[in-house]
Amino acid sequence: MTERRFILGWSGYNFDLGRRTHVMGVLNVTPDSFSDGGLFFDSDIALDHALGMVRDGADIIDVGGESTRPYAEEVSLQEELDRVIPVIERLCKAVPVPISIDTLKAEVAREALAAGASIINDISALGFDPDMATVAAEARVPLILMHMKGTPGDMQSHPTYENLIQEISLFLNEAMDRAIESGVDRKMIVLDPGIGFGKTFDHNLMILRDLKRFHALGRPLLVGSSNKAFIGHILNREAHERDTGTMATVAAAVMNGAHIVRVHNVKMAVETVKIVDAINRGSVSYPPD
Numbered sequence: 063m064t065e066r067r068f069i070l071g072w073s074g075y076n077f078d079l080g081r082r083t084h085v086m087g088v089l090n091v092t093p094d095s096f097s098d099g100g101l102f103f104d105s106d107i108a109l110d111h112a113l114g115m116v117r118d119g120a121d122i123i124d125v126g127g128e129s130t131r132p133y134a135e136e137v138s139l140q141e142e143l144d145r146v147i148p149v150i151e152r153l154c155k156a157v158p159v160p161i162s163i164d165t166l167k168a169e170v171a172r173e174a175l176a177a178g179a180s181i182i183n184d185i186s187a188l189g190f191d192p193d194m195a196t197v198a199a200e201a202r203v204p205l206i207l208m209h210m211k212g213t214p215g216d217m218q219s220h221p222t223y224e225n226l227i228q229e230i231s232l233f234l235n236e237a238m239d240r241a242i243e244s245g246v247d248r249k250m251i252v253l254d255p256g257i258g259f260g261k262t263f264d265h266n267l268m269i270l271r272d273l274k275r276f277h278a279l280g281r282p283l284l285v286g287s288s289n290k291a292f293i294g295h296i297l298n299r300e301a302h303e304r305d306t307g308t309m310a311t312v313a314a315a316v317m318n319g320a321h322i323v324r325v326h327n328v329k330m331a332v333e334t335v336k337i338v339d340a341i342n343r344g345s346v347s348y349p350p351d
Contacts, residue, residue: 066319068282072203072250073180075160077121079282079321081348083335086122086162086324087115088288091145092129108149109156116157119332122181123157124324125150125174126164130185130259142170147177154178162206168193175201185210185259187237192244199245206252206284207237211260221260226268227275230255234279252322254284263292270311273318286324287311288331309334317342 067080077084089112091105112123127145128137137145146163153161154177162181163174168191171182175197182198184190187207198205209230211221223229234253242248255276257266266287276283287293293307294300305327312323312331316338325331340346 066277066321068249068321070204070250070252070282073160075180082339083316083320084121084322085119085328085331085335086124086284086286086322087112087118087120087328088324088326089115089123089125089149090129091125091127091149105149105152109152112149112153113156115328116159118329120159120328122160122162122322123153124162124164124181124183125153125179126183127170128165130164139167139169142167143173146170147173150174150177150179166190166194168197171197175203180204182206184208185254185256187234188240189237192240195241195244195246198241198250199247202247202250204250204252205241205246206254207234207241208254208259208284209233209256211256218260221262221265223265226265227272230269231276231279234276238279238281248281251281252284253279253281254286257285257287258290258292263295266290266292270314270318273315273320277319282321283319284322284324285312285315285320287315288323288325288327305330313338 070077070079089108091108115123125146127142150161160181161179162183163171163179164183165171166184166186171194181204182194183206184194185208187209188194238251241251255269257269288308289301289304293304293311297307309330312325312334315323316335323331323335
């Protein structure tokens with residue numbers, strides 16, 4: 063039987079992943095993210111929103127300063143730093159949960175960790191900046207490695223696979239090996255199959271359906287399906303109208319073995335996760351530690 067429960071411990075935090083599903087709240091301090099671009103660009107508004115997510119039950123706040131929507135243009139190092147560092151500096155003093163930095167750049171990750179972040183979320187799985195693994199290894203923080211076919215600028219240009227799950231698994235396994243070779247503790251790695259990143263709508267659905275197959279990689283799984291275009295396509299809804307569809311995908315992800323879900327609407331996700339966790343347990347009570 064493949065292990066589904068993992069202990070992730072670092073910097074005063076201890077996550078028992080698998081005993082219950084954890085919720086990561088998205089905080090985009092960007093003007094152009096596909097779902098909430100511009101809403102939290104002001105640092106005061108961003109801080110208030112993050113505090114609200116924590117009150118609603120977020121286990122992690124994921125801060126990003128560069129849009130990774132399809133066909134997005136790259137942001138300069140200084141611009142990204144200017145966006146995220148002031149927010150992280152204020153946020154780490156105000157919330158009791160860990161802050162994740164969502165970035166492709168090792169220098170942004172390094173500065174974010176110095177400002178108070180304690181998780182690195184690299185959607186390129188070390189493909190954009192190989193120094194990212196060294197930053198994570200030296201800081202001894204969790205490193206999230208995500209599968210992406212191509213780059214944000216071209217990932218949705220006719221993505222094709224001969225064997226979707228097998229190819230994603232091979233990519234993630236190789237990325238994990240590179241991280242470990244650079245000194246990252248295997249126990250600090252979280253894997254994300256990358257819904258919406260170089261995938262067709264059908265690919266996204268197959269990932270959710272077959273998520274348990276990624277348990278063979280032996281690391282906890284993060285799933286980020288929140289407000290994605292395939293949900294809008296199925297329901298004919300704009301990004302800000304996709305909460306109901308998103309929660310259906312969250313439920314499917316948790317039912318099929320996700321350890322962390324990354325969402326915009328934390329309150330709805332926390333409630334959804336509690337119900338699906340209880341169904342998976344077959345009990346209203348959590349198992350003993």
